[in-house]
Amino acid sequence: MAEAPSKARRPRADAERNRQRLLDAARSVFARDGAAASLEEIARTAGVGIGTLYRHFPQRDDLIEAVYRQAIGQLGEAADRLSESEAPVDAIREWLLLFIDYMATKRLMAEALNSLDGGASRVYAGSGDIMREALGRLVRRAEAAGNIRPVADPFDLLRAVAGIHYVSPGEDWEPGARAMVDILIAGLRPG
Structure with missing residues (x-):
């Protein structure tokens, strides 16, 4: 029996909130520290772990x-x-x-x-x-x-x-x- 096609799922509300917090924190930290901004500092400012940052933005360029x-x-x-x-x-x-x-x-x-x-x-x-x-x-x-x-x-x-x-x-x-x-x-x- 063939599998039913999967629907694209909308991210969970907490995942969306974390993504937004990361974007807000990144804007602030990049503005303050420039290209040398630490991804760890961005995650810390957003109140999430570094793994959460990488789940949303696998590469630094993706976040910028x-x-x-x-x-x-x-x-x-x-x-x-x-x-x-x-x-x-x-x-x-x-x-x-x-x-x-x-x-x-x-x-x-x-x-x-x-x-x-x-x-x-x-x-x-x-x-x-x-x-x-x-x-x-x-x-x-x-x-x-x-x-x-x-x-x-x-x-x-x-x-x-x-x-x-x-x-x-x-x-x-x-x-x-x-x-x-x-x-x-x-x-x-x-x-």
């Missing part, structure tokens, strides 16, 4: 990549959530502020990301598309509501905000980027 992919995925999900809960212009503003948080995480994790086998470009692939689509949905919604002027390329808003990071690469770039968001929003409003 998962932290980055989670951050970029959260940006995409935030656009939908903000679109449902905020007025169109407020949704754009809040999303751009989340983008600044993403940039801060990416900056803090740069050393770890650059330590990936083959470099970080493989991990970054597709990130621009996620951001472009997420912000594009918010901008088109605000345009349709008549709350902002037409925007030829919503990605220009990201370039303006990210540009602050590159022009002022020191520790003090975030206040300037947050101020740029308000300048951009004011400039988008009709009238």
